[in-house]
Amino acid sequence: MRIALPDLVAMDAFGRRIAGKLAPGDVVALTGTLGTGKTTLARAIVAALGHVGEVPSPTYTIIETYDDTRLPLVHADFYRLEDPSEVEELGLDDYREGAVLLAEWPDHAGGFAHEAGCLSIALEKVGDGREAVVTPGTSWQSRWP
Incomplete structure (x- = not known):
């Protein structure tokens, strides 16, 4: 399914639509080249x-957790991983228990598409x-x- 996201208003509405359907254990796997809006959609x-408040990009910390949300939430940016085995060193499984995972650059972590609860979203630039x-x-x- 393709969904047009012509502006930030549409991106925010898309984020709300996804959030309204999330359940514990789900993964939202966000792919796309640099600057396509993965972090914007995650925010x-x-x-x-x-x-409520700042949602920092986890580019450098790799993992940010949120306990003040409707569901426990883990926001991860795997861009800096050089090998999927590094995910074990991060203790990702411990963070994920009962939580939703927002995963940017999921392929750097070995991918999540094989999981039943994975919603894969590939973002592409189209005009502006x-x-x-x-x-x-x-x-x-x-x-x-």
């Missing part, structure tokens, strides 16, 4: 889940806006039209 999802190519995992089939 929209975090805000829609109820976080963006387009999202959405691929829902099996547990998303009933939640994502």
Whole structure:
């Protein structure tokens, strides 16, 4: 499914739509080249889940956690990982228990598309806006039209 995201208003609305359907254990896997809006969409999802305040990019910390949201939330940016085995060193599984994972650059962590709760979103630049190519995992089939 392709979704046009012509501006920030549309990106925020898309983030709210995703947030409204999330369940514990889900993964939102965000892919796209630099500057396509992965962090912008992640911030929209975090805000829609109820976080008030700054949502820093986890580019340098790799993992940011949020306990003040409707669901426990882990926002990870795997861009700096050189090998998927580094995920074990980060203790990602400990953070993920009962939480939603927003994963930027998921391929650097070995990918999550094999998980039933993975909503894969590839962001692409289209003119001045963006387009999202959405691929829902099996547990998303009933939640994502």
